[in-house]
Amino acid sequence: VKRSSTLNNNKVLGYPISIFFIVVNEFCERFSYYGMRAVLVLYFKYFLRWDNDLATSIYHTFVALCYLTPILGAIIADSWLGKFKTIIYLSIVYAIGQVTMAVSAIHDITDKDRDGTPDNMTFHVAMSMVGLFLIALGTGGIKPCVSAFGGDQFSEHQEKQRRTFFSVFYLCINGGSLLSTIITPILRAQECGIYTQEKCYSLAFGVPAALMVVALVVFIVGSGMYYKAEPQGNIMLDVCKCIGFAISNRVRHRGKQYPKRKHWMDWAEDRYDKLLIAQIKMVLKVLFLYIPLPMFWTLFDQKGSRWTLQATTMDGNFGALVIQPDQMQTVNPILILTLVPIMDSLIYPLIQKCVNFTPLRRMTVGMLMAAIAFVCAGLVQIEIDKTLPTFPSASQSQFVNGMGMALNVSTPGVYVGLIDSSYYSNYSLVNNGKIIFTIWSDTQACNYSREFGFGSSYTFYIPGNLVCQNDITATEDIKPNTAHMALQIPQYFFITAGEVMFSVTGLEFSYSQAPNNMKAVLQAGWLLTVAIGNFIVLIVAEVAKIPEQWAEYILFASLLIVVCVIFSIMAHFYTYINPAEIEAQFMKKGDDNDEDDKKQLQKGMEMVKRNSTGSHSYDGDDDDDERKKTKM
Numbered sequence: 001v002k003r004s005s006t007l008n009n010n011k012v013l014g015y016p017i018s019i020f021f022i023v024v025n026e027f028c029e030r031f032s033y034y035g036m037r038a039v040l041v042l043y044f045k046y047f048l049r050w051d052n053d054l055a056t057s058i059y060h061t062f063v064a065l066c067y068l069t070p071i072l073g074a075i076i077a078d079s080w081l082g083k084f085k086t087i088i089y090l091s092i093v094y095a096i097g098q099v100t101m102a103v104s105a106i107h108d109i110t111d112k113d114r115d116g117t118p119d120n121m122t123f124h125v126a127m128s129m130v131g132l133f134l135i136a137l138g139t140g141g142i143k144p145c146v147s148a149f150g151g152d153q154f155s156e157h158q159e160k161q162r163r164t165f166f167s168v169f170y171l172c173i174n175g176g177s178l179l180s181t182i183i184t185p186i187l188r189a190q191e192c193g194i195y196t197q198e199k200c201y202s203l204a205f206g207v208p209a210a211l212m213v214v215a216l217v218v219f220i221v222g223s224g225m226y227y228k229a230e231p232q233g234n235i236m237l238d239v240c241k242c243i244g245f246a247i248s249n250r251v252r253h254r255g256k257q258y259p260k261r262k263h264w265m266d267w268a269e270d271r272y273d274k275l276l277i278a279q280i281k282m283v284l285k286v287l288f289l290y291i292p293l294p295m296f297w298t299l300f301d302q303k304g305s306r307w308t309l310q311a312t313t314m315d316g317n318f319g320a321l322v323i324q325p326d327q328m329q330t331v332n333p334i335l336i337l338t339l340v341p342i343m344d345s346l347i348y349p350l351i352q353k354c355v356n357f358t359p360l361r362r363m364t365v366g367m368l369m370a371a372i373a374f375v376c377a378g379l380v381q382i383e384i385d386k387t388l389p390t391f392p393s394a395s396q397s398q399f400v401n402g403m404g405m406a407l408n409v410s411t412p413g414v415y416v417g418l419i420d421s422s423y424y425s426n427y428s429l430v431n432n433g434k435i436i437f438t439i440w441s442d443t444q445a446c447n448y449s450r451e452f453g454f455g456s457s458y459t460f461y462i463p464g465n466l467v468c469q470n471d472i473t474a475t476e477d478i479k480p481n482t483a484h485m486a487l488q489i490p491q492y493f494f495i496t497a498g499e500v501m502f503s504v505t506g507l508e509f510s511y512s513q514a515p516n517n518m519k520a521v522l523q524a525g526w527l528l529t530v531a532i533g534n535f536i537v538l539i540v541a542e543v544a545k546i547p548e549q550w551a552e553y554i555l556f557a558s559l560l561i562v563v564c565v566i567f568s569i570m571a572h573f574y575t576y577i578n579p580a581e582i583e584a585q586f587m588k589k590g591d592d593n594d595e596d597d598k599k600q601l602q603k604g605m606e607m608v609k610r611n612s613t614g615s616h617s618y619d620g621d622d623d624d625d626e627r628k629k630t631k632m
């Protein structure tokens, strides 16, 4: 009643105005997060000069941390600050983290000798790690709060509007990430600096930092319009205590003299409310089903690491459009924005006509799609390997000075350096496309231009009698990349189709199968599977140590297929429930008769089981009456 009266004063088209601020906040926050993440692995590789394996490991550790911290955010919000204050405080931490990242990427700070490379790498590494830690704390901490806070803005009878809100919310996530994954790689490719011009990672991190500040300001502006639920005590703590008591009570009553109980959680009945125990049973059933899920995320999140690194060895020239390796990730949100409506309105209803396409079946197919995506990635890698030599490092050129005097060579943004007579320069990194070098000595200056393909490497020989363009000879140390980035599109298609089937369905499944007061617990549990998935990348990459990249892709695909089979067996035995109905059995009876309560619960569970094998089918709609009693 309180919520309705607070909210319904400010409505537009039946929706509380407050959700506008929440949706815009999510858009800006996801822009900030994905924008920073899009260039992160290249920042590690090219700015901090880490190798591919270290860059991939730290990237996945960071992503894993981002999905571990939701538990912390949920605890802070539920038991202490409430969602509103938690979002504000953790957003400030988040914004500070983004600013720290932007500052850490300013090479001039430690570039004492002004040669364009940072002189104190430890400083930059330390700052980046602090920044990433704060970002992980912020983004993960607010994640379960923002969506739940949005849901809180609707009153009980606004079920339909709330569902629409969650769809728009998911589209905003992908709208924000789409824009940022286009923009930040462009910013990263610019050149900036005080003393020397280098790739502008500071700008690529600075803009996401600014967007996080905007997200915070937008959220605060909406402050007067929100419904702010009071923290209700820490349900996670209650759940843990209750489970702990059930286990210890069971251990204490091991002997034959103690009658068995139907479920091990029933050993908590001596101290805890039966409703809480029934709710925990429901949650545990879903959590058990979650066990194989991290493997999906193991594959899914390699888009940002291995696949981006794969794209660096490919040709990004799409004619009028030149795509940076990190920009390939935009294919994911683009496909999400198109696939979600197509799946919902066309594909699912069509499949449903032939087979009962339940959430768990969708998730199984989603896993298979991800495995297919990795087989595609493996095939693309084989194609790349055919064309790729190993030495020297790509996208670089060097000059050999055959003249009797020292020469200077530069191109806008890159100073190759002063080359002594009969000596050679170091390799310098230049952009792809047409590059004009200026070569000058004490007595003469001239221009030399050349087309650089993606990933190519050249040595230029300057003869003794330099007149320029026509005198310089070039050898091609590395041919330009010939495998086109478009080859990655099939793998992106399959992984995104997999995401729609697995992730969008899984989110909704977790929500529908959770008791009311534990929806946040299950959301945090769902996000935890993402975190574990990212840790698995680290473990498999470390343990397997496979020298061939294509073989690693195939290994991951095979692992997911095995896990997928296990999941489908587990899902087959899962019985869909209607938590509200089971809870209602308890509410109705109250606490007046314990025996009656137990019977009532059993009746509820049995009824659900009976119906699960009967004629009910899951129709993919949210109408609880229809979905409550179905097997996979």
Ligand SMILES: CC(C)C[C@H](NC(=O)[C@@H](N)Cc1ccccc1)C(=O)O
Binding pocket: 030, 034, 173, 174, 177, 178, 181, 303, 329, 330, 332, 333, 336, 499, 503, 530
């Ligand atoms: C599914 C995630 C755990 C949650 C969700 N992510 C997405 O929706 C991604 N499709 C967004 C994306 C964008 C660009 C590159 C990779 C992923 C989220 O962030 O909440």
